[in-house]
Amino acid sequence: MCLRNIGSALLLGLLLGACTPTVQLAAPKEPININLNVKIEHEIYIKVDKELDNILDESSGLF
Structure with missing residues (x-):
């Protein structure tokens, strides 16, 4: 009976040990490209007074 319990415990330990997850970190082989289109x-809206609009008129020669 004791041998049976020990065998069961070893079998259970082997089964649980086989299910351990593994995590691997690896750099990608190709560079990461981000396209931003x-x-x-x-x-721009400009509100101008009438007097200032007359000064900046195209016929004034300033521009």
Whole structure:
């Protein structure tokens, strides 16, 4: 009976030992590429007084 218990314990130990998970860390063989296709659009709104608008008029010759 004692031999049977010892045999059962050894068998159980072997079965549990075979199920241990393994973790492996390895660098990738190819570099990691990240493609960022970004389109940036912006609009600027300027509010100008009428007097200043007349000064900056195209016919004023400043620009």
